[in-house]
Amino acid sequence: MNSPFDINDLKRIINKTVVGNDIVYFDKTISTNIDAVRLADNGAADGTVVIADEQTGGKGRFDRTWISPACKNILMSIILRPEINISRMFYLTMIASIAVARAIEINFKIKPEIKWPNDVYVNGEKVSGILTEINTEKNRLNYAVVGIGLNVNAHPEIEDLFFARAVSIASIIGEETSRTEITASILIEMDSLYRDLNAGNFDSVKNDWVKRSMVIGKQVRIIDADRTYEGKAVNIDEEGRLILMLKNGSHEVISSGDVSLKFT
Ligand code: BTN
Numbered sequence: 001m002n003s004p005f006d007i008n009d010l011k012r013i014i015n016k017t018v019v020g021n022d023i024v025y026f027d028k029t030i031s032t033n034i035d036a037v038r039l040a041d042n043g044a045a046d047g048t049v050v051i052a053d054e055q056t057g058g059k060g061r062f063d064r065t066w067i068s069p070a071c072k073n074i075l076m077s078i079i080l081r082p083e084i085n086i087s088r089m090f091y092l093t094m095i096a097s098i099a100v101a102r103a104i105e106i107n108f109k110i111k112p113e114i115k116w117p118n119d120v121y122v123n124g125e126k127v128s129g130i131l132t133e134i135n136t137e138k139n140r141l142n143y144a145v146v147g148i149g150l151n152v153n154a155h156p157e158i159e160d161l162f163f164a165r166a167v168s169i170a171s172i173i174g175e176e177t178s179r180t181e182i183t184a185s186i187l188i189e190m191d192s193l194y195r196d197l198n199a200g201n202f203d204s205v206k207n208d209w210v211k212r213s214m215v216i217g218k219q220v221r222i223i224d225a226d227r228t229y230e231g232k233a234v235n236i237d238e239e240g241r242l243i244l245m246l247k248n249g250s251h252e253v254i255s256s257g258d259v260s261l262k263f264t
Contacts, residue, residue, distance in 0.1 A: 002071045004053050006180055013184040017191035018047040019078060026050070028070070030057040033133055033147040036077035040135065040143045046081040047194075049187065058149065061118070061131055062258075072154035073168070074183055077147040078190065083198050086134075086141045090240025091202060093118045093132045094209045095193035096146045100128045101212050103185035108173055113214035116233070116242050116259055120150075121214055125167035127151050148186065152179050206236065215242070215259055224257035233259075 007025045014020045022045055029035055032050040034057075039048060052075045058066030068075055080092055100120045101112045104127070112122045120128035131147040151168035153176045170176045196205055210216055215233045222229045222244065229252055231244040241255045 004071055005051055005183075007051065009180050010051075010184055010187075013180065014187050014191075017188065019080075019191035019194055020047060020049050020187040021045060022048045024048065024050045026052040028052065028054040028056065031055050031059050031147075032075055032077040033059055033131060033145050036079050036145040036147070037133065037135070040079045040145060044079050046079065047191070048079040049076055050079075051076045051183070059131055059147070060129060060149075066129065066131075066149045067156040068149065068151070069154050073152050074148065074150040074179055074186070076183070077145050078187075080144045080146060080194065082141065082144070082194070084141070086136060086139060087239050088197075088202065089132075089134060089141060089144065090117070091197055091205055092144045092146055093130055094205060094240060095190060095197060096130045096132070096148055097128075098205070098208050098212065099186050099189035099193055100130075100148060100150060102189045103182050104169065106185050106189075107182050108169060108177075110169075110172060112212070114209060114212045116213065116215045116236065117240070117256065122167060122172055125165045127155075127167050127169065127172075150182070150186070152177060152182060202238070210236065215261070218261055220244070221260045222254055222257045223260070224254065229254060229257075 007023055029052045032052045036050045054070035055075055060066040097114045097118055097120055104110050104112045110122055112120050115121050118130040119126050128150040134144045135142040153170045155166040155168040220233050229244055231246040233242055234245050235243045237243055241253045244252045
């Protein structure tokens, strides 16, 4: 399965939604997030999707790189212009991780879990990562670019403190599979979740996310830029920050960092 993405097929399946109303395709680019930011700056519509078969400088969180061989995986970025307060910005990442988890579940009958803040895991291995970048003006959200990398037919052999091991759908189900249907499912689910957000239905989104979380209720270690926290992840707050109960019973609210599950 090394053929380029069939964008017309994808367009046929998703038919008119907000997310995916316009799809821009590149066979090779530096990063779809960079392309999406450029397009958004030039006025691209809410819901525009950028898809590439190959990235030469795929971006991960904390300046890491996202590695993916050509024509194997899903590499896409979605431009969103939501009507939500900037304090709810994390919900954009949440809906993307829920959409990826739902799409995997629908297409492959696999039950993925979401690792705070924005990774999708299957059986303790990372199958997808999300990188959200925002553009703000006077404390108002202009637009967000939500970049999704999903290992469908290949995964890098990395194992480190942060990523744990990577995995692909193909290695789980035992065969390579088409990227079109799963991309369509992600966009369809994302569209419906995005409508929820714009309608102010934050609770239903948060509940779905918590239901799929591999972190809530567990003992975790969180490595932030300059600190390490250990405790029990008890919930996420209204802004999507992780609430941790420390050993001494006090609570710490954490807005970014990498989580490792401490005792598993
Ligand atoms: C992470 O887990 O660190 C986030 C990885 C996000 C990767 C995707 S691939 C498509 C989009 N374009 C990029 O350059 N990055 C995101």
